[in-house]
Amino acid sequence: MFPQLAEVTSLHLEKRGASPIQVEIGIKKGLPLFHLLGNASQSMKESRDRIRMAMEASGFSFPMDTIVVNLTPSHLAKKCAFLDLAIAIGILKATGQAKFSFPENTIILGSLSLNGNVLGERDLLPLLWFRNFSETDTVILPGSLRGEIIPQGNYIFLESLSDLSFPSTVEKTAKCEIPLIGEPEESWSSAFLSDSQSAALYQLCIAALGRHHTLLIGNPGEGKTMLAKMLSSLLPSWTKEEVESTFKGSLSTVLYGRALEVGKRPFRSPHHTCTEQSLVGGGTPIQPGEISLAQGGILFLDELGEFKEKSIESLREPMEEKRIHITRVNGKEILPADCMILGAMNPCPCGNYGSKKLCNCSHQRIRSYLRKLSGPFLDRICLVISLFSNDEKRKVQIKEKDMKQKLEDSFQFRQERMASESWKRKPNLIKEDLLEEYCKKYKINNFSFRKRRDWMSLSRTVADWNLSSEIEGKHFLEAFEMISSGSWLQEFC
Template sequence: MLAKVYGCAVLGIDALPVTIEVNINPGIGYHLVGLPDSAIRESNYRIAAALGNHGFRIPGKKITINMAPADLRKEGSAYDLPLAMGILVASGQLRKDGLDRCMLMGELSLDGELQPLKGALSMALQAKEAGFRHLIVPAGNALEAAVVEGLWVLGARTLSDVIEHFRGRKLLERVAGKDFLPGQIQDAKFPDFREIKGQETVKRCMEIAAAGGHNVVLIGPPGSGKTMLARRLPGILPPMTRDEALETTKIHSVSAVQPAGGLIAERPFRNPHHTISDVALVGGGAYPQPGEISLAHNGVLFLDELPEFRRQVLEVLRQPLEDRNITISRSRFRITYPCSFMLVASMNPTPGGHFPEDTGGHSVQESEMRKYLGRISGPLLDRIDLHMEVRPVPFRQLSDSRCGESSAVIRNRVVRAREVQGHRLSGTGAYCNAQMDVRMIREHCRLKPGPGKLLARAMERLHLSARAYDRILKVARTIADLQGRRTIGESEIAEAIQYRSLDRFGSPGSEW
């Protein structure tokens, strides 16, 4: 007897439909075809134990299972449930009523309990697109899958629950997804900018970075507040939209990160250690998985102690920073992961941690500084819009009991600036100034003679590249947006140039 059960395969962050065909004939054998990996080939042991513990059995006949399309590699143990259900129907132990309108996935333990799986949201989106009415997943994934509207998501805890559902004895209840309320941020979950004493210039730089989506590097000695500033950046970014939340959740879901409450509604903050490998950073492996840059999609990637990262690891960032996606190619397939993130990096000015003038300004210190900063390539620095010095906070400011502006107040200004940018860039595919291409820059960042001459002098004096020229214009456009100005003036250009400190001091600097 032939039975068909439907599941799906996760490839990248998307899912593709898979038809599991189970045929049972007289004879002996268990044949599983359709490019299954070792975890799927081992499924017969888990399925046999789970069925036996629930009063069923694998028939002692010739069982042939085809996972179509046969040329698509299937990975993971989440096919246990559809394989088990296919065997039950093909062997006559269960009627197939309703299985043709349902997609189901889940890993079985030996006692029949369903274990959480990866990529539940991607599976739910595929089930809806393919026209299925129901999706059965483990109860631990049900809330995540239920955010897809127009699909009945059923959460099951055991194999017995699924069997009883199709027998009509005890129907599984539909899981209702939580409503996504855009525009809401729980400030308690983010450190607040009001906790930072002093550093008003640096906080202004971080506000500009958030308003335009710009990358930023903070240069300063230990204890000056670089990490504190970076960790507070997500709290002043605009709230995520539903589309951003869906895409972010898909990435985290296929990485086996179970989103609490169904959707990831807060912008990610990823902080990998400097010993990370290039594969772990950008993604890949024998069975490709998203890397840290994709897990930071729609959020912040913080690289602390930037020069301590291996040169090879830093260089792989150059293309993703421009394209905002990363493509991983293998002999049989290609996978593209989105990685539209804000890069925030921090570093000491010298190996000893201090600026040369803070240690006497000896020539040895200056040469050490050049060598230390030389670990970061010029092309990578060109892709960072804002270079900001972070000086130690004097005691007078540290002991001041007054608090500065809260993250909520700063975020309101950032949101207003992003709304201006969204209206200006509507229909272009970009949603913030940092994403403008050359054509958009020429259209929206036109300079009058005064600001143009100022920028020309800076280009000549600092020997800036064409990419740095575009970065200055983007930052100046963001500063004008924060101030509610339609045109870019000399003050905006001058301030944007001041945020290129690694260029002003000689790439890397000749003096501080």
């Protein structure tokens, strides 16, 4: 006797998008067995008892024959439980118990509880956002997602399997975009800083505006970590273009570390004992590291001098390329890494070098401590901000609301400028002859090519901070003063 066959379609989320999964059902006379084929995980194989109980609780009969479920393509590892509903509906179609008729191009998503209720957490939403549906596609979803923001399409919402006994209506949703979470509450309303700390915060804001890699170096207790955390609450809001590119073009950030909604820009602060792989990514399967999870925000490396030298050196390529290529035996991935690297460290092992306290470190010991930061790594650091202890009083009041608004206005001005036709390909374009003029005027011949490029980029960012469409001489001079302030560190390294 020929087996009873049926086929339905579901979705599976992987790093390159939401790919269709064909759920093939075959039922034949034989022992009451349930075979789940197609590279299904052990957790998925538990669904057979769940599906049987859900079908019987909903008034349907579960066939006491040999049931074979094949999930194609078989080379994809299936780990989620969102195929429960598709398998159950496939069994109902194969046994002729399905009295309903769905449109041809129907995609089924949802898991089942033992009482037959159709479940679906918000983890289902990426499957919808990363799949381009056609006008003829219809998606069956759990009823709990009816109130969520979902992309435009045709949907049928099911509360339980028993709803399949009644005619279903197709609901159409209007076009919408990836949801944005409201800005979080202020973490600090105002703060009193010294003149040095105020100047450092100003430079950090400019660095955040242009995502220039920065190093804070100074004695313990001078506010390096405090300023970094203050900066995290000043970061500007996401733009629609960034949302599309970061969350729709880079699925790894959704799969490993972020929800679908876009809220505050990330501020990642790994401990200094973290490994090279946790920083830049890797493993089997390949997973993104901290530098990828900080996409669009800040990767803060506190106590940079205590990080393993190999971990620090692994950041050199992504700092330059704004992305990282990871190749393993079982595959390769290109992960995003467009973030601001912000490091903080002491000037010596005891931390008292340059302060009024006695430093017990020898010159050789200081050199050994600072040489964890190699010359090529430091060459990629655009700004070095020094914070050494002094007798300054904290009398400068900084209001978070004012600083955040200033950074937001500058960021919007920068986005509008870069959106213009002349800046699309070279957002940091600066006339070379003007740069050469200033190099000759101030006898600047010790900058590497990368430092000269950083100077150009920083000058453009300073102009954006001042809402200037043209780079003026004062912007060049201010950028030069900022970028050359860390030249003393090269003497040790």
